[in-house]
Amino acid sequence: MTPGSSYLRRMLDSDLIWQFRQAPAAMLAAAVLVLMMICAVAAPLIAPHTPFDPGTLNLMDSRLPPAWVDGGSATYLLGTDEQGRDVLSTIFYGMRISLAVGVAAVLLSVTIGVTLGLIAGWFGGWIDAVIMRMGDVQLSFPTIMIAFFIDGIAKAVMPPDLREMTRFSVVILAIGLADWVQFARTVRAATMIEKNKDYTAAARLSQVSSLKIVFAHILPNTLGPVIILATLGLGVAILTEAILSFLGLGMPPTQPSLGALIRVGNDLLLSGEWWISMFPGLALVLLVLSVNIFGDWLRNALNPRLK
Amino acid sequence: MVAVIVSARDLGRSFDASAPLIQRLLTRAPRLTVRAVDGVSFDVTEGTTFAIVGESGCGKSTVTRLVAGLDTPTDGEVQRLGRMGQPLRTQMVFQDPVGSLNPRWRVGRSIAEPMPLSMDAAARFARVSELLETVGLVAADVAKFPHEFSGGQRQRIAIARALAAEADLLLLDEPTSALDVSVQAQVLNLLKDLQERLGLTYLFISHNLAVVRFMADRLAIMYLGRLVEEGPAERLFQAPAHPYTRQLLDTVPDVANPRRNREPLAIDIPSPLNLPPGCTFHPRCPLATDLCRRVVPELRSRPDGTRIACHAVTDEVVS
Ligand SMILES: Nc1ncnc2c1ncn2[C@@H]1O[C@H](COP(=O)(O)OP(=O)(O)OP(=O)(O)O)[C@@H](O)[C@H]1O
């Protein structure tokens, strides 16, 4: 048996997988999540239409209702929007952007939070105090306000022709910077515990450098809770992006996320074209709900104290 | 040649044991300090075993951490004199086998950690396997994680790691207290053997007097942070002079002379937070006088090569 396959077997036999099999809600959530991720990643391949290629759009087909409603067409399963774009396809592409922004923003928060948490926990003293007070101050503002703020600064400092191009990065930056505190707190607490353990002392006696102790010894021992928080944070990040986009501060209509799609459809809701905002809205709810259910399960499964 | 490689000079270490500031302000409680170690001086000679014995909480682990340089003394200093101007290489076997290995590292990696970076992977692997066998485990254990071992096995892994560096000084903080008797004998024999072969120096902490008798060349008896008696181990075992040493030795079964007169060890150990004035041992001491209740006895040398901190014991060598 190769080491790879035995590793895989060990993983499949593990307690976590066993617990997973006992949790139908978590399994369903994970299945939905995987399906949505496939749709998002493979959108160019599996979307029935190419909604962002103006050449393929036909204004004659605009505002068509879903296929099962009177006047609907089988070519556009969930109907079309006012530019004649296929709603189902825009949802695939929208999920792609929502997920990409969410994942990138969480990775940014994790990177900032883990780094600052390690620094605060390892050095302690005034360095710790400064970092954690910064976090306290930040936490006393709602995340969305910080995202607004960063977004506003970016708009102010950037020349107009760059704004559109850098939308994606600015949104990621705004959400990522707003959410590092929880990671920093968790990692700081774990670091303060781990740095006083004897294995760290043993490493010091072996002349291992502080940097290596922090990265090779302490960091891996702080990552468990970070993974849980990151999963739950993904749901928050996707929602924050949706809110920003809905308010017109997030992704532009040329690169719409789920939130931007809802915004576009929202204007048409009162004139009866409910499907243009309803379906992206449902997709958003389903996405965030499955992320949260899976994250909750992960937290319970990995944290023995909650069992 | 007698070379001192570690010299503790008047070592002291106090810990702040106060309640949190707010609580202290509310209850008007004063600051509290624990004097875990106070005025401890000793020399460790190269190639020998220096043992420290004392009850739980008397400050043995604190002394070890100070000697290792893992903690800084609040008073006095530790002189660490490496061979020929080299820094003294120290390794330690920690009292608690749970925290002493990184739970996310395979034990092979932990054992290899002290090895020089210049060593190549094959040589490391060979050495790790050899060390695992030396401490009575098998080479296949390299790829396991600490949670796959018992406490005693982990302690042996920690010993293997301490040996990996070929350090000059090994600090052994109750290295065998988590082991069962047969493994304990095995590990102690191993340590003795390695000392003879490699000329290692040990600072050995234990509360097990039988183990200490087997290992120690010199012995220090510690009571509430202070040394009360120190000297060649044989001498202390044969003719303990300090009342505390005498009581301590009485708690081990005396096979040679079972009908020796025994005084029971008083139970009320004073708290290190609230040390009695004068000699800290006086509440339990059968020889205590008025002087003992007022004046702290200094550790003084006696003609037979031992040192003692006691007002009641005179310098005439007790028979
Ligand atoms: N970090 C610390 N903070 C506060 N007090 C401490 C700290 N470390 C040790 N102490 C106190 O110092 C005293 C001596 O502790 P130490 O661990 O050195 O004892 P010990 O002789 O090793 O005991 P044992 O045989 O139980 O291991 C104890 O009263 C302990 O409570």
Ligand SMILES: [Mg+2]
């Ligand atoms: Mg101890």
